[in-house]
Amino acid sequence: MNKRSRILLVDDHALLRESLCDRLGREPDLEVVGAAGDAAAALAQLNETLVDLILMDIDMPGMLCFEAARRITETKPAIRIIFLSAFFHDAYIDQALAVRAHGYVTKSESPEVVIAAIREVLSGGAYFSEAVRSRIVVGGGGPRLAQPARSRSATLSRREMEILRYVAQGWNKKLIATRNHISAKTVDNHMSSIMAKLDIHTTVDLVRFAIREGLADA
Numbered sequence: 001m002n003k004r005s006r007i008l009l010v011d012d013h014a015l016l017r018e019s020l021c022d023r024l025g026r027e028p029d030l031e032v033v034g035a036a037g038d039a040a041a042a043l044a045q046l047n048e049t050l051v052d053l054i055l056m057d058i059d060m061p062g063m064l065c066f067e068a069a070r071r072i073t074e075t076k077p078a079i080r081i082i083f084l085s086a087f088f089h090d091a092y093i094d095q096a097l098a099v100r101a102h103g104y105v106t107k108s109e110s111p112e113v114v115i116a117a118i119r120e121v122l123s124g125g126a127y128f129s130e131a132v133r134s135r136i137v138v139g140g141g142g143p144r145l146a147q148p149a150r151s152r153s154a155t156l157s158r159r160e161m162e163i164l165r166y167v168a169q170g171w172n173k174k175l176i177a178t179r180n181h182i183s184a185k186t187v188d189n190h191m192s193s194i195m196a197k198l199d200i201h202t203t204v205d206l207v208r209f210a211i212r213e214g215l216a217d218a
Contacts, residue, residue, distance in 0.1 A: 004031040005122050006050055010042040010065075011035075011057040011084070020055070023111045030118065039068035046072065051079055053122055055114075058085035058092055061169075063179060067162055069099040080121045084114065088131050089214055091153065091161075094145050097136070098158060103127040153213055155197045161215075163190045167203070168210030 007030055011017050014037070021032045034049050036042040040063045042054065054072065058065050069081050082103035083096050096104050102121045105114055106129040117127035126143070128136065136143045156164065166176045173191070177184045191206075200206050210216060 004029055005052045005118075006031055006033040007118065008033060008042060008045060008049070008051045008054045009035045010037075010039065010054060010060070012037045012060040013057075016057075020111075020114070024115065024118075027115060030115070039063040039065050043068055043071060046076060046079075051076075053080040053082065053118060055082050055084050055118070058083055058087055058096075064162055064165055066095045066099050067180075069096075069101060070158075073100050082117060082121055082127070087214070088129070088135075090135060090145055091213065091215070093132055093135055095158075095161065097143055097145070104132045105129050106131055153198070153215075156194060160190055160194050160197070163187065164194055164206070164210050165215045167191075167207060168213075168216040 007024060009017050009020055009024075009032060011020075017035045017037075021035060024030045024032050033051060034045045036045055038060050039056070042056065043063075045051075056065050056069065065083065069083075072079055072081065080102045081099075082105060083092075083101050084105050084107060085092065086107045088104070088106055093104060103117050103126055105117050105127065108131075109117075109129055113129075120127045128143075136145055153161065153164070162180075163176060166179075171179075173184055173187045176182075177187045191203075195201060195206060198206070198209060200209055
């Protein structure tokens with residue numbers, strides 16, 4: 001009997017998780033070995049379950065999907081990651097590429113396209129939906145945005161972007177520090193750097209900027 005590739009589904013919408021689990025389970029070469037409603041729960045499952053590929057939503061509460069993906073690629077590099085999302089702004093695509101995701105599929109695609117993407121990535125390739133593929137180019141350093149992001153947020157480091165997303169989602173400094181295993185002072189330092197780079201001087205204005213950038217949805 002041929003080995004079935006092990007899939008972990010990560011999405012905060014139970015109906016979508018159940019639908020994907022049912023559909024993928026009917027494929028002879030695929031097996032859903034776990035499902036999680038947020039990124040933190042997905043990381044916990046990886047300590048107990050062998051996984052070949054993770055299909056992960058972007059728009060979930062709690063830990064940012066990009067932070068979870070970064071940790072996974074650092075500790076379990078053999079696991080392949082595909083982002084599945086209704087959002088495909090340049091900022092999201094840029095972050096997905098930064099954490100070395102192997103695919104980015106929009107939720108408007110059919111289940112057959114999602115399955116094709118999974119198989120392509122499991123075979124060692126990469127898969128990006130046309131809406132995403134049209135915005136990237138592939139060079140010697142791997143895929144990247146065809147046009148650099150024009151927003152002021154492009155000046156921020158990866159960690160600063162993570163902090164800004166948490167701020168946009170209404171997290172206070174203490175919660176950001178606790179969830180990311182850093183000190184409140186470190187969060188303060190990141191916030192000061194973010195405000196200086198963006199030329200923003202109050203937390204209220206910073207939240208408004210982040211929401212306009214769509215970061216509250218990430």
